[in-house]
Amino acid sequence: MxxxxxxxxxxxxxxxxxxxxxxxxxxxxxxxxxxxxxxxTNHHLFQPLLYQVATASLAAPDIARSIRQILEDAENVTVLMxxxxxxxxxxxxxxxxxxxxxxxxxxxxxxxxxTSYFGKTEWAENTLALKSLADAQAVRRTVLSNLERAELTDDEAERKRLMTVAIVGGGPTGVELSGAFADLVHRSLRSNFRRIDTSKLRVVLIEGSARVLEAFDEDQSEYTRQRLKEIGVEVWTGMRVDDVKKGVLHFTDGTVLESEAIIWAAGVxxxxxxxxxxxxxxxxxxxxxxxxxxxxxxxxxxxxxxxxxxxxxxxxxxxxxxxxxxxxxxxxxxxxxxxxxxRPGGQRDPFYYLDKGFMAIIGKNHAVVKAGKLKMRGILAWFAWLFIHIAFLIGFRNRLSVLLGWAFAYIRDNPEARIIVNPPGTKVQ
Amino acid sequence: MxxxxxxxxxxxxxxxxxxxxxxxxxxxxxxxxxxxxxxxTNHHLFQPLLYQVATASLAAPDIARSIRQILEDAENVTVLMxxxxxxxxxxxxxxxxxxxxxxxxxxxxxxxxxTSYFGKTEWAENTLALKSLADAQAVRRTVLSNLERAELTDDEAERKRLMTVAIVGGGPTGVELSGAFADLVHRSLRSNFRRIDTSKLRVVLIEGSARVLEAFDEDQSEYTRQRLKEIGVEVWTGMRVDDVKKGVLHFTDGTVLESEAIIWAAGVxxxxxxxxxxxxxxxxxxxxxxxxxxxxxxxxxxxxxxxxxxxxxxxxxxxxxxxxxxxxxxxxxxxxxxxxxxRPGGQRDPFYYLDKGFMAIIGKNHAVVKAGKLKMRGILAWFAWLFIHIAFLIGFRNRLSVLLGWAFAYIRDNPEARIIVNPPGTKVQ
The missing domain is CATH 3.50.50.60 (FAD/NAD(P)-binding domain)
Incomplete structure (x- = not known):
């Protein structure tokens, strides 16, 4: 300084x-x-779109921008990593x-x-989180690699484990992630494989309380559950996780779910x-x-x-x-x-939060929005979601690139960022 | 099968x-x-543009596409990773x-x-290669992280090492990489830092023989050397590497070059x-x-x-x-x-190679092209390079996204992919 x-x-x-x-x-x-x-890190991350990097719709630089670059004209600001x-x-x-x-x-x-594991830090090792770009790439890498392994194996039990994605936490992250995964595997990837049927991949969204999207109204939660079901997501509410082992979720009621991709979005x-x-x-x-x-x-x-x-x-x-x-x-x-x-010595103003509301996207073209007394759902809510997220993305190239990526993916049902850069287990130099 | x-x-x-x-x-x-x-891997890689991922101009999915996706309509083709x-x-x-x-x-x-180290496999540990997407991301991560560390340190000698990029091998990869790095640090990043002057970063291109771009004609090599010099690349020809230690290059004539980013593009x-x-x-x-x-x-x-x-x-x-x-x-x-x-039992045709020529880009808007008797250089060659590379990029979104990325970066001197996803040394799960 x-x-x-x-x-x-x-x-x-x-x-x-x-x-x-x-x-x-x-x-x-x-x-x-x-x-x-x-x-x-060296970048500002647009976290609301992180799940789209995880589901291969966007590339990492689409939603992240160098902090120095954002502040390059601010001569009184020094950025240090x-x-x-x-x-x-x-x-x-x-x-x-x-x-x-x-x-x-x-x-x-x-x-x-x-990410919070509610004191069970050992669960972190057996799950994937979704807070950073590296997390999102790890989720993408794991799910895509599991499909590759499923296409190779002749072991039915292994194939079943590889073809189950379990998402713990029914908040906006879990809802958006599960919807996007269902779209990806059940629609986009369908014609990509010859030995497995990706439409059989299970996407299970797990929530401990009675409904998903608790911050929204009850009818919106119910709508979300219906929509998720229609696009092929299994929604398990009232299911509490008791233990997380490698590749296995144990629930308090004795249920066991085997999955090689357990994503933890249950708390922060x-x-x-x-x-x-x-x-x-x-x-x-x-x-x-x-x-x-x-x-x-x-x-x-x-x-x-x-x-x-x-x-x-x-x-x-x-x-x-x-x-x-x-x-x-x-x-x-x-x-x-x-x-x-x-005015040195003056009184400081208190902070007032101006509520801009909540929104969550559900699969390809549905969303729920709650802002004060305003409630929306369906395709109109989806447009509102789209508009707001594009408008707040920092950086012009990013905005245009993201918009184009979405437009193509939307029209052709074909997200383009389906690449595995580092195979699982590799060490970054 | x-x-x-x-x-x-x-x-x-x-x-x-x-x-x-x-x-x-x-x-x-x-x-x-x-x-x-x-x-x-699960992707086809457009290797000619790999250096642009390394120099933060393009995102990985811009130049790579899922092989299954390319071949999804080919029902008689099974893709396995x-x-x-x-x-x-x-x-x-x-x-x-x-x-x-x-x-x-x-x-x-x-x-x-x-990448070939001519039998000195231990050199691989002290250098960065440029053959895969993971390699390109490692180069980007290293150079950007070195600048961050240089901005933090008060040790002059360390700062000097961190602000030297050494590229071994004066073929097209070395020429394109060094030119792009010079543009990045000397132009685009200039206003990003407060404590270091990125225009002082050394980009050293090292070639063992007497000239760069040996596959081209001598006047083209000379032109390339001049252009690289003008944009701030030090071109060292006739310099043979004797040993590569961590952060240090030793040459046969006794010269020593310290650099925390040694990129090996000397052979395959x-x-x-x-x-x-x-x-x-x-x-x-x-x-x-x-x-x-x-x-x-x-x-x-x-x-x-x-x-x-x-x-x-x-x-x-x-x-x-x-x-x-x-x-x-x-x-x-x-x-x-x-x-x-x-026609079972017929004679097989021999393979004839149709020479499409060579091209290499030098910094922002110059290139050299050699195709049979045709020779071009300067901005016209650059347009030829641009046209050919865009035309051969597989996948529509990629092509448009790359073109847009280039257009913005060109107009604003401001490549957008300057993010470090995994800090150096992290393990990819």
């Missing part, structure tokens, strides 16, 4: 997701701030895994969420960095409840934003872990910092 | 490159043949790593080339499967010289094609290891098989 000039505040942003990026963008060009954004391993809120410093030492006047912690928790701030955590998921302005109690120079925040909105409903909430928080914090430069 | 029906010949094609794929496509729909195509480990030319069988057993009436071996050799056919190999590179019809001496049921073939054309010049030569061979062999069904 550059040496502190007079009246220039050093802002350290940890995390280049929606919250961190939006904060940096709002501070960009304001020479009263010297901003450093640190992320473990590093992993923060320690924060000292008293000395106002942080340490990077690379050995780099960071100093700040203001800190924004926006490190996001990771905050990245563990939240435990370093010395404030009590708000839940077992490691999240933090900040003050109304998003700063920490007794630490007005430290802010939190995005998926690590647990707070309620004006209607006393929890602010969801969604991209719009994270962006709004990042922007709010940047505005507080700017305001304090304009 | 399906049981032999009367008069149906089982054709086993090993390798889904240009030769194998073209043979399968030519036999597609001819019910007199039951074709099995086996490849270690397996690695052949043994061939028995007497029993007419082959064994796959998966345990699968193959039987054939005709065999086409078209397994292509791999046939995949080792050629040694299993029981015929003498034509050179140390493991290639085979077939009969004029591309079958093996005394084994008229076994053919070879593509980069594993060493033979001369009608003008007594060696047939080059290029995509057009491989495709022509694959088609020739398929036609021989068809002809023999039409």
């Amino acid at each position: 550059a040496a502190t000039e007079k009246n220039v505040s050093r802002v350290l942003i940890i995390g280049g997701g929606f919250a961190g990026l939006e904060c940096a963008r709002t501070l960009a060009g304001d020479s009263r701030f010297s901003v450093t954004l640190v992320d473990r 590093d992993e923060i391993t320690a924060i000292d809120p008293v000395k106002k410093t942080a340490e990077g895994k690379s050995g780099h030492h960071f100093e700040y006047d203001y800190l924004l912690l926006a490190v996001g969420a990771r 928790e905050a990245q563990p960095l939240t435990a370093m701030l010395g404030v009590p955590l708000a839940d077992r998921g490691g999240r933090i409840t900040p003050q109304a302005d998003l700063s920490l109690p007794c630490m007005p120079d430290i802010f939190v934003a995005g998926d690590i925040v647990r707070m309620k909105d004006a209607d006393d409903k929890p602010v969801p872990g969604l991209a719009p909430a994270a962006s709004q928080m990042g922007r709010h914090i940047a505005k507080i910092l700017k305001r304090e430069k304009d | 399906a049981a032999t029906e009367k008069n149906v010949s089982r054709v086993l094609i090993i390798g889904g490159g240009f030769a194998g794929l073209e043979c399968a496509r030519t036999l597609a729909g001819d019910s007199r043949f039951s074709v099995t195509l086996v490849d270690r 397996d690695e052949i480990t043994a061939i028995d030319p007497v029993k007419k069988t082959a064994e796959g790593k998966s345990g699968h057993h193959f039987e054939y009436d005709y065999l086409l071996l078209a397994v292509g080339a791999r 050799e046939a995949q080792p499967l050629t040694a299993m056919l029981g015929v003498p190999l034509a050179d140390r590179g493991g290639r085979i010289t077939p009969q004029a019809d591309l079958s093996l001496p005394c084994m008229p049921d076994i053919f070879v094609a593509g980069d594993i073939v060493r033979m001369k054309d009608a003008d007594d010049k060696p047939v080059p290891g290029l995509a057009p030569a491989a495709s022509q061979m694959g088609r020739h062999i398929a036609k021989i098989l068809k002809r023999e069904k039409d």
Whole structure:
């Protein structure tokens, strides 16, 4: 970080997701701030479309963009790829895994969420997650490789295991993923194999509670279940996972499901960095409840934003872990910092969440949307989903490339990213 | 493979490159043949554009397509992803790593080339190759990660090592790669970093003989050297590598070059499967010289094609290891098989190579082309290069997506695929 000039505040942003990026963008060009954004990866990821990389519809660069590239015109912003391993809120410093030492006047912690196994960390080894690009490519690689192995084998039991995709978690990720997989194997890949019938591949969506998409209304959940069933997804609700062994799911009612592709989308928790701030955590998921302005109690120079925040909105409903909430928080914090430069000592505004609603796509051309009192479903909801996701994709080439990819895949039922780059088990140099 | 029906010949094609794929496509729909195509990967790779994945201009799915997808309408063709480990030319069988057993009436071996270290296999560990998609992604990951590390470090010597890309081998791959890297770091990335000046990154192209692009004419080599120099590539000709240690190249004249990204593009050799056919190999590179019809001496049921073939054309010049030569061979062999069904016992036609020429792109908008007596260079050659490469890219979406990617990158000097999916050293699950 550059040496502190007079009246220039050093802002350290940890995390280049929606919250961190939006904060940096709002501070960009304001020479009263010297901003450093640190992320473990070199790219901002458009997480809402991650499942499409997993299901071979999109290529990784379609939904990810170099953070430096996004911020290249922001001369007061320095982007560094590093992993923060320690924060000292008293000395106002942080340490990077690379050995780099960071100093700040203001800190924004926006490190996001990771997959939660509810304490059963050993389950991670026997399942695939869906939080990063590498995760998505691993899901794609596993499902496509399993089909290749199924085409080769003469062992019926093995073939059955290879031709079962189990998705644990009936939230939007699970619903979107299972719908896309059903479309892929039952429609697109049908004429690709000679020895197996891909329309027989089982896609099983598993949810512990009584219905999928719990954040939506009951009739929308029911609609979603119907639609998923129509396109060939088995929806198992009220089924609780008891244990996960290699290739086998055990349920509390004694049911056993064998599958060589178990995808875990059942829950998230905050990245563990939240435990370093010395404030009590708000839940077992490691999240933090900040003050109304998003700063920490007794630490007005430290802010939190995005998926690590647990707070309620004006209607006393929890602010969801969604991209719009994270962006709004990042922007709010940047505005507080700017305001304090304009009028030092003034009162800070509280954060108000503007609810943009929820949406989930179900297979090829259906979706459900819930935004306040507005409820939509079917093809109209699908168009709304399409429009909103394209509009918020960062970067022009990405947007056009994604749109084209979708258009072709839609017309020809033929997603083009069906390649296995690294065979399972290879080591990346 | 399906049981032999009367008069149906089982054709086993090993390798889904240009030769194998073209043979399968030519036999597609001819019910007199039951074709099995086996490849270690699930995709056909458009190798001429591999360097663009390495230099972050294109995404992997832009230049690779699922082999099953290409051949999905060919009902008499079965595609299997397996690695052949043994061939028995007497029993007419082959064994796959998966345990699968193959039987054939005709065999086409078209397994292509791999990187050659001229016997110094230990050099492979200290260099990056450029033959597969995984290789290309490793090159991209390494160069981008090195820049990130250079931006973080305060150690001048380390920064210098990190900011040197050494490319060994002045053939088309080395020339295209070095030009694209120079464009990337000296132009596109310039405004992305705050602590380092990417225009100072060294791109060194190393060639053991007296000139780059030896297959072209001398004035074209000289033109290429000039152009590369203008865009910021250091061209070292007549420099022979003596040893490759981790991060260090030692030359026979005592020169030492430190670089954290050493890319080896100095030579290729046939995949080792050629040694299993029981015929003498034509050179140390493991290639085979077939009969004029591309079958093996005394084994008229076994053919070879593509980069594993060493033979001369009608003008007594060696047939080059290029995509057009491989495709022509694959088609020739398929036609021989068809002809023999039409007129059993007839004479087989010899293979004639139709020289389509050579081309290499040099940085952003220059190229050299040599085709028979035709010689071109500069922007006209670049347009010829562009047209030919787009025209031969398999798959419509790929073609359009690549064209768009190029158009945007060209206009804005801003390639979009600058993402590091797996940080160096991670294990792919």
